[in-house]
Amino acid sequence: MSVTAGEYLKQIAPKLTDEFSERDAQVLLAHVIGHPRAWLLAHLETPLNPPQVDSANQAFSRLEAGEPLPYILGHWEFYGLDFDITPDVLIPRPETELLVERAIRWLKDSPERRTVADVGTGSGVIAVAVAMRVPDVRVLATDISRAALRVAQHNAQKFNVHHRMDFLQCDLLPTHVDPLPTDSHFDLICANLPYVPTKTLHGLPVFGREPTLALDGGEDGLDLYRRLLALSINWLAPRGALLLEIEAAQGMKALSLAYDLFAESTIQLHKDLAGRDRLLEIHLHE
Numbered sequence: 001m002s003v004t005a006g007e008y009l010k011q012i013a014p015k016l017t018d019e020f021s022e023r024d025a026q027v028l029l030a031h032v033i034g035h036p037r038a039w040l041l042a043h044l045e046t047p048l049n050p051p052q053v054d055s056a057n058q059a060f061s062r063l064e065a066g067e068p069l070p071y072i073l074g075h076w077e078f079y080g081l082d083f084d085i086t087p088d089v090l091i092p093r094p095e096t097e098l099l100v101e102r103a104i105r106w107l108k109d110s111p112e113r114r115t116v117a118d119v120g121t122g123s124g125v126i127a128v129a130v131a132m133r134v135p136d137v138r139v140l141a142t143d144i145s146r147a148a149l150r151v152a153q154h155n156a157q158k159f160n161v162h163h164r165m166d167f168l169q170c171d172l173l174p175t176h177v178d179p180l181p182t183d184s185h186f187d188l189i190c191a192n193l194p195y196v197p198t199k200t201l202h203g204l205p206v207f208g209r210e211p212t213l214a215l216d217g218g219e220d221g222l223d224l225y226r227r228l229l230a231l232s233i234n235w236l237a238p239r240g241a242l243l244l245e246i247e248a249a250q251g252m253k254a255l256s257l258a259y260d261l262f263a264e265s266t267i268q269l270h271k272d273l274a275g276r277d278r279l280l281e282i283h284l285h286e
């Protein structure tokens with residue numbers, strides 16, 4: 001006896017939890033039958049065939065076992081764009097759109113500044129969104145993970161910006177012995193590096209579900225930013241800028257770190273929509 005989409009969702013209902021919402025169930029079933037969620041909700045009387053029921057059962061057991069929905073779907077929306085993702089990369093977060101908005105605004109206001117580096121690019125959301133919205137920029141995307149870099153490259157191709165992007169596997173930024181595939185200086189360096197303090201991370205629900213490599217920022221969460229700031233001195237163009245996503249509790253510490261290294265600059269902290277410190281912005285004077 002065949003079951004309709006609506007009946008299937010009713011059967012799932014008792015399993016719903018805070019982490020696995022009704023909306024997630026609808027998104028996942030829509031994905032299995034190859035339609036958008038809005039279509040599914042307008043066609044709940046659609047019968048599911050046995051292979052669809054099998055795939056839905058498999059997908060729902062993965063979700064119940066704690067696998068994040070975006071990894072099961074294989075894609076996730078960021079900045080209005082549908083990025084492909086794999087468990088090799090962090091799931092894009094809406095807070096990161098703040099960084100992308102600032103980057104785009106600054107590049108649009110300064111038409112002569114056109115070289116950007118996105119350090120620790122992961123799925124490439126920052127680099128690709130910037131390249132999409134600012135048509136004449138050139139972006140270097142780096143990551144220490146080759147698997148992540150492949151996802152970023154794939155997304156650059158998906159949105160057809162790959163011809164204005166370079167990809168480099170390295171630890172943060174290239175050292176001077178590495179060949180650099182782009183100009184020797186960047187007008188803008190962006191990064192959403194791993195910034196969760198190790199101990200905090202071990203107590204979070206994301207631990208073990210998203211790559212530790214993309215989350216673990218060392219003892220106080222600022223290990224990678226400390227290194228990036230020191231490296232950036234060599235790579236920033238005169239009057240260049242840095243936009244760095246940080247953890248809410250790190251605002252003051254990140255600020256003083258930035259002042260130590262970039263005394264001659266304008267440094268600001270910006271809050272996300274939830275009112276928490278989220279973005280460190282540094283503008284060099286000369």
Ligand code: GLN
Nearest residue numbers: 192193194195196214215
């Ligand atoms: N914002 C992410 C989280 O809350 C962390 C991202 C990062 O470490 N860059 O899990």
